[in-house]
Amino acid sequence: MYKASTTQFYSYFKYIGFTLMAISLLCLTVTLAGGNTINAVVWGLSGIGLLTTGSLLVIVCSRLPKHVAHQNNGIWQKDATARGISAWVLGIILTSFYILLYWFPDTLHGLIIALEPLSQGLRHKPSDQWFLYGFFYTLAVMVMGVHALLKYRNNPYHLIRTCSVIFFQLGFAFLLPGLLLAFNQPEFYFSYFWPLKYDYLFPGTVGYLIDNGQALGVFMVFWGAVLTFLATPVLTYFYGKRWYCSWVCGCGGLAETAGDPYRQLSDKSKRAWQWEVAIIYPILGFVIITTLLLWINSWSGGSLLGDLSGGFSKSYGFFIGSVFSGVVGVGFYPILGNRVWCRFGCPMAAYLGLLQKHLSRFRITTNGGQCISCGNCSTYCEMGIDVRWYAQQGKPIIRSSCVGCGICAHVCPRGVLKLENGPVDGRYNGTTLIQRDSLNILS
């Protein structure tokens, strides 16, 4: 933006990028529509290749020439990031994709066969709708990961964190499960565990893993249980829930990369927060009850509860696993913000949040009396936390929903916020440099 010639240079390549993206959309449409008549692999893979190259060109050419202080310019003035028409169109496309994927996978036939060579190469298995989903998910995290890396390039915390979520998505949620399948082992996602992957501790899954994977299966069950009941509390004690939500989790990974342009859209009202509490904890309760019921039923040989526990688990899978985490959670990114699922639905977030609030060294400290109440922190908090409420009173921010993304500290123009792990003792004590308000409704 500074020298006319460089600006021109960047905008020139940006247009090439847009053109490539347009061509790729054409290829992908042809693949979708004519899966049986054309060579889907050629058309599909060209489409994907062009889409990746095109979007990377656009991303680099729009982020790099922009000064680091200007990365958020115009967010609330642009249609796409301020709930304008294009945001709604994108939201509808994303939502439709989820609906087709979950309930009408046949319609995606063309794209599924396009990925056949990749699936065979990685997993030695034919491609299916879930492979397609995993592939696009990982691609989105990687491409938009580049976007996040450029946008936050002056901040080491975000560079390292973004690389971490890309690494876990690509390695632990895409390549590793594929390789397990290639070796005829049960598919397993080491970066997810109960209660987020609620069925990992269901008797059915445990039985399947042990029977089909024997020693490895036993290890997987063991690993899942250790992560859930041991590693989670210990790591959360030291670092807060951020070690998982903003560094490892795939849902968090997508939110922090593909969802990053929409973080300002999260609802900050008191009502939204009341809804959050009213939904997320019951969901955690529901997972716990379902898991327990299934075990009781399995131990009693099915005589005790009949199909009741099965019904519980099916409805959880439908309403929470599909509708909430996918269709609403991701499909509505451009309208509701990027962490709707994490904020209102995720049972893992609820579990980690309880630990974070009551048993953790993590807090966001505020820097004495430096806050100017500008509201940047609250605006860019994807979890809808009114960070400013605390900062302007000089109080540390300790909230169960905070995922420790660190963006509030990044956007604050006065350097007021810092994510810290310190002694639990006196962790709620604020600075002596500002008088605090007695009114306290959000805790």
Add this chain to the structure above:
Amino acid sequence: MQHDKHVVVIGNGIAGITLAQKLRARSDCRITVISAESPTHFSRPALMYVYMGHMRYQDIIPYPDWYYKEQKIEQLHDYVETIDFETRTLKLQHSEPLTYDQLVLATGSSAVYYNWPGMQLKGVQGLITLQDLELMQQQTNGIKQAVIVGGGLIGIEMAEMLQSKGIQVTMLVREKQYWQSNLPEKEAGLVTQHILACGIELKLQDELAEILGDETGTVKAVKSKNGEMIPCQFVGIATGVKPTIEFLKTSGIELGKGILVNNFFETSIKDVYAIGDCAQFKEPAPGEPALEQLWYTGRQHGEVLAAVLTGDRKPYIRGPWFNSAKFLNIEYQTYGFVPHTWDEQRYSSLYWEHPAKSKAMRFFYERESGNLKGVNLLGIRFRHDLCHYWLKENYTIHQVMEQLSAVNFDSEFFQRYEPELLTQYYLQHPDRQAPAKQQGWWKLRQHFSLFSETPDNC
């Protein structure tokens, strides 16, 4: 204060609102806050982010409406035309007259203009109020070039705002370097370089002479004292602010540049007080300014006056000064007082600068006693609490160096430069030995009991 008393506050800026909040915490009296500018309190320093599209107006409002209802703070969106101190009555532009038992003036400040030829032209304006912001949005829509007059904090903010819209900006700065009246030469030089590197043109040692308009009465160029003609479609005036006191001129209250007050914020009239930008201390402490035009001091004034009004009559003692700002990408923090020039015989300083010219630290102290006087920071964040403590307890530079590793407030994984500063310190003070162990923040925090539930300024 009894609940049947009516406290009226004119101005819903940080000073007026803090007062109302803190008063409510201590008393159940009736509180009314009047402002002509906006129906509710908003953050003035955040206006620039609305222009740049980082936030919307509703995002810079710190307290939602339910808060004021819950706190029983009445808000009145109206202009106070005159005040009759005899009958304790306010005459308002739209509403019925209002009476008060105690009146607090927190009317803030307005722009200063120096009678330049052409300053009434369309496209010439300052930036202080919400209305200024709206005007600026209209006047800069689609334009190509702009000139900012004045090299201070509001000037650089306006420049950054305009630049975010792709407008070419030229700043006219009277001094040899940007903000040299406040920053020592090295810091001013660093910031000046940064501004230039960001593509803002700086005309140093130059001033506005005349603004030229076209036949429609709109700005078309600026003529500087050095005789340069700079074509532009917008002129931002950022040459300072003055207290808003015009409507009080004939009221009989004692005025200077602002409304004169003592250290309890009492004016010359009984039961009338003034705080924030509009107040002027009759007897400021030596070396301290009579006018404090900052967000932070506005808040402190509000806190102290709330105590005074409820019978806790302690004078306002500023305590160690601090301030912060941002020059495009470079954050600036200052604690205590670092002058722009000093007597080398009496004072000394420890200065470190990053080779990339994006970060700097300066510790300013008395040569003889070693007493720390102030800290300047560019691109590095320090802990306010610890700096405050050092300054309040009269730490020497030598004591400070022993606790240096505790002071950094940058995000995790940022490179730390305090070791380089320490190296510099040992070079300058070869007689000093490195302490056995540097003290960490969490230890110090316990040790000094810096944190408590009861703030110490009231």
